[in-house]
Amino acid sequence: MRILVLQAHPRPSHSIAQKALGAAARAVVGVTLHDLYATYPDFAINARAEQDLLLAHDLIILQHPFYWYSSPAMIKEWQDIVLDFGWAYGPGGNKLHGKFLMNAISTGGSEGFYAPEGRNRHTIEQFLAPFNQTAHLCGMAYLKPFIVYEGRKLKKALLDKQAEAYADLLQALATGQKKPLKRLASNYVLPATFKAAGEP
Amino acid sequence: MTLNELLLGAMVYLAAAVVSAPLAKRLGLGSVIGFLAAGALLGPSALGLLGQEQESVKHFAEFGVIVMLFLVGLELEPARLWSLRRQIFGLGLAQVLGVAAVLMGLSLPFTHYWQESLMVGLILAMSSTAIVLQSMEEQSTLKTPVGQSVFSVLLFQDISVIPILALMPLLATTDFPGGTDHSGNLMSEFSPLAQGLITVAVVAAMLLLGRYLARPLFRFVAEWGAREIFVAMSLLIVVAITLLMTQLGLSPALGTFLAGVVLADSEYKRELEMDLQPFKGLLLAVFFIAVGAGIDFGLLAQKPVLLLSALAAFIGLKLITQFLLAWAFGMTRPDQSRFSFALAQGSEFGFVLIGIAAGFGLLTQDISALLTALIALSMVAAPFLMMLDEKLLQPRFADGDFLREHDVITHDGVDAIIAGHGRFGMTVSRVLNAQGKRTVLLDIDPSQVDALRKFGFKVFYGDALRADLLESAGAREAKLMVIAIDDREKVTELVKLARHDFPNLKLLVRVFDRTHAQEIMREGVETVYREVFGTSMDLARDALVTLGKHPYEANRAISMFRAHDERFLRKAAKLNGDEAGLVDLSRQSRAEIARVFAADKSGETATADNAWYDEDGEKSSA
Numbered sequence: 071m072r073i074l075v076l077q078a079h080p081r082p083s084h085s086i087a088q089k090a091l092g093a094a095a096r097a098v099v100g101v102t103l104h105d106l107y108a109t110y111p112d113f114a115i116n117a118r119a120e121q122d123l124l125l126a127h128d129l130i131i132l133q134h135p136f137y138w139y140s141s142p143a144m145i146k147e148w149q150d151i152v153l154d155f156g157w158a159y160g161p162g163g164n165k166l167h168g169k170f171l172m173n174a175i176s177t178g179g180s181e182g183f184y185a186p187e188g189r190n191r192h193t194i195e196q197f198l199a200p201f202n203q204t205a206h207l208c209g210m211a212y213l214k215p216f217i218v219y220e221g222r223k224l225k226k227a228l229l230d231k232q233a234e235a236y237a238d239l240l241q242a243l244a245t246g247q248k249k250p251l252k253r254l255a256s257n258y259v260l261p262a263t264f265k266a267a268g269e270p
Numbered sequence: 271m272t273l274n275e276l277l278l279g280a281m282v283y284l285a286a287a288v289v290s291a292p293l294a295k296r297l298g299l300g301s302v303i304g305f306l307a308a309g310a311l312l313g314p315s316a317l318g319l320l321g322q323e324q325e326s327v328k329h330f331a332e333f334g335v336i337v338m339l340f341l342v343g344l345e346l347e348p349a350r351l352w353s354l355r356r357q358i359f360g361l362g363l364a365q366v367l368g369v370a371a372v373l374m375g376l377s378l379p380f381t382h383y384w385q386e387s388l389m390v391g392l393i394l395a396m397s398s399t400a401i402v403l404q405s406m407e408e409q410s411t412l413k414t415p416v417g418q419s420v421f422s423v424l425l426f427q428d429i430s431v432i433p434i435l436a437l438m439p440l441l442a443t444t445d446f447p448g449g450t451d452h453s454g455n456l457m458s459e460f461s462p463l464a465q466g467l468i469t470v471a472v473v474a475a476m477l478l479l480g481r482y483l484a485r486p487l488f489r490f491v492a493e494w495g496a497r498e499i500f501v502a503m504s505l506l507i508v509v510a511i512t513l514l515m516t517q518l519g520l521s522p523a524l525g526t527f528l529a530g531v532v533l534a535d536s537e538y539k540r541e542l543e544m545d546l547q548p549f550k551g552l553l554l555a556v557f558f559i560a561v562g563a564g565i566d567f568g569l570l571a572q573k574p575v576l577l578l579s580a581l582a583a584f585i586g587l588k589l590i591t592q593f594l595l596a597w598a599f600g601m602t603r604p605d606q607s608r609f610s611f612a613l614a615q616g617s618e619f620g621f622v623l624i625g626i627a628a629g630f631g632l633l634t635q636d637i638s639a640l641l642t643a644l645i646a647l648s649m650v651a652a653p654f655l656m657m658l659d660e661k662l663l664q665p666r667f668a669d670g671d672f673l674r675e676h677d678v679i680t681h682d683g684v685d686a687i688i689a690g691h692g693r694f695g696m697t698v699s700r701v702l703n704a705q706g707k708r709t710v711l712l713d714i715d716p717s718q719v720d721a722l723r724k725f726g727f728k729v730f731y732g733d734a735l736r737a738d739l740l741e742s743a744g745a746r747e748a749k750l751m752v753i754a755i756d757d758r759e760k761v762t763e764l765v766k767l768a769r770h771d772f773p774n775l776k777l778l779v780r781v782f783d784r785t786h787a788q789e790i791m792r793e794g795v796e797t798v799y800r801e802v803f804g805t806s807m808d809l810a811r812d813a814l815v816t817l818g819k820h821p822y823e824a825n826r827a828i829s830m831f832r833a834h835d836e837r838f839l840r841k842a843a844k845l846n847g848d849e850a851g852l853v854d855l856s857r858q859s860r861a862e863i864a865r866v867f868a869a870d871k872s873g874e875t876a877t878a879d880n881a882w883y884d885e886d887g888e889k890s891s892a
Contacts, residue, residue, distance in 0.1 A: 081826075083823060109821075
């Protein structure tokens with residue numbers, strides 16, 4: 071499976087967890103790592119080029135820090151510009167049917183924060199509902215997110231371990247050792263359009 | 271001459287050059303005037319520090335003119351020269367014949383024979399290559415179209431020295447009282463036909479050698495020789511050509527010019543220029559000083575009325591004739607004036623021609639003396655005449671007194687007026703037009719307007735500083751005026767005018783620098799755009815990326831720097847020239863920068879970019 075990692079960090083020089091994840095992803099054969107903030111520092115996203123990239127891959131990973139319970143602004147801009155009406159959804163919008171979407175995120179807070187009784191009052195998957203539904207509308211399968219908690223406080227050894235796990239996951243998905251549908255997000259119902267496209 | 275005398279003479283010349291040129295420039299006069307004045311002051315007629323040697327010095331220093339033409343040739347590739355052919359042989363021929371005929375006619379009553387008058391006309395038709403090129407180079411007008419016209423005429427004058435010299439013996443032999451056969455070069459024993467053939471052959475050989483032999487020769491010297499050898503080689507070429515041409519009875523200036531053209535597209539062009547430039551400069555300085563020293567104030571003292579009225583007639587008629595020629599050749603009014611004033615003096619070749627013509631007995635003693643004085647005085651007057659044109663006449667042309675009529679502006683609706691449609695305004699108008707905005711474009715440079723019209727830009731020729739013109743350009747209904755004119759003072763004036771007469775117009779102003787920006791801000795316009803600021807920011811951003819900074823972070827850093835700089839600019843503008851306040855403010859600004867750098871060292875950020883993280887990095891990262 072061909073994997074596209076869309077990396078979005080507005081300030082990589084101060085990144086710890088995302089830097090480690092990016093390096094891990096880059097090392098996996100069959101993964102395309104695409105830094106959106108570096109490519110579009112003026113936010114002038116080239117829709118055609120981005121769409122071509124999507125067409126050339128099967129699994130799209132949005133890899134970013136978890137800002138304000140969501141993604142940095144660039145990911146939102148990317149959604150607005152690239153996932154076009156009549157291309158990704160709506161009449162004739164079938165280009166992403168049968169593909170996979172996943173978030174790979176790093177958080178500031180601890181795992182315990184993300185629970186109904188925790189400080190943030192919701193689970194991560196609850197916060198990720200907009201991505202979940204985006205995938206659904208576009209006829210894609212939405213996978214369980216890959217999460218690194220407390221990215222800035224993690225001891226180096228532990229972070230390295232997480233990065234390794236990320237690399238292993240990508241490796242297994244790329245080679246087909248691991249079936250992506252085995253990692254479907256909790257309670258995700260595959261859209262009819264996904265099934266119609268057939269698993270790539 | 272002993273060594274000491276030689277050095278003493280050199281010292282006087284060098285000291286005169288070192289003192290007079292900067293002084294003249296400081297006074298707003300060209301260096302040529304400085305050299306001439308220094309020469310006149312030191313010459314035998316005044317202080318007498320320069321003695322009898324000045325005649326021979328002058329001949330030696332004429333070599334400077336030759337070097338200069340070699341350098342001019344180097345700048346002129348064969349294709350460019352070819353494209354000037356019509357100007358050289360059309361305008362050049364017309365200038366020499368026209369001016370010669372007029373001056374010959376004028377001098378007929380005062381000379382002894384018509385042949386003498388002919389000589390007077392031809393000699394005075396020549397103009398001083400040295401003065402004109404030096405002055406135009408200083409004013410950087412040599413490369414403009416009118417500069418090229420002037421240069422073409424000078425070049426033709428050089429060429430025409432050959433037939434004039436050939437003409438002299440013919441005139442002298444026809445039952446002419448003082449006629450003597452006089453010949454001074456190797457060629458005189460050949461028949462005229464053979465002379466012509468030999469000349470063509472030698473020049474052709476020289477050009478071929480220059481084309482095919484010079485390059486390997488230069489490469490050899492560059493590889494094996496020291497730097498000095500290359501300099502010696504450069505000089506050798508010029509000296510050798512000069513000697514060869516003199517032996518053939520041709521103009522050495524013309525010969526070296528052609529040699530320069532041949533070498534113009536060789537890879538050693540820059541080195542040749544660098545090597546010869548100092549020689550040219552020094553020799554020309556010495557030449558001008560010698561001309562100054564040669565002015566015979568005696569004649570001026572004895573017959574001031576005669577001499578001065580002859581001078582006025584000479585310069586006046588030459589001016590008028592050249593004005594007419596320039597007009598007939600379709601030059602614009604300002605160019606007619608530049609052209610005529612530039613060429614209105616006598617030539618250093620004139621001195622040479624006088625000598626030879628007198629040798630043939632074609633000029634009598636008194637006429638020779640008068641001509642020499644006339645040429646020398648006119649050469650002194652030349653820089654002043656050019657300055658008169660530059661300082662008094664040209665500005666009046668620009669003010670529209672004589673100028674081409676302003677265009678009648680027609681438009682159907684306008685969103686924005688763009689005042690000044692050079693490179694800057696043009697980019698702005700292209701963006702606006704591409705977005706379907708209706709623009710009226712104004713520019714004050716006729717050639718720019720004509721050129722742009724050829725490419726389909728609807729540019730109007732007109733001065734944006736005229737309220738009536740702005741009105742007809744639609745200043746009442748437009749929302750916006752972009753000011754992108756190339757003149758600092760005029761930008762400020764236009765801002766004042768627009769603020770007063772058209773308060774509805776929003777102004778976006780291209781300014782030149784920080785001071786100018788503050789000047790405009792004090793007029794109440796905050797939307798100013800410093801000419802090179804944006805570009806330098808763009809480059810700085812790319813420099814950061816090249817040095818490894820992430821592109822988006824580089825963008826943020828630049829935005830923050832920019833905001834800081836503009837904040838400071840706005841504050842400074844408010845101070846309105848209050849020195850103490852400004853010092854205070856710049857101290858504050860420095861303190862801010864220092865704080866940023868300190869923060870940087872302590873591991874914070876270079877541009878105090880605190881977005882996304884506070885100190886422990888969790889402000890917004892959930």
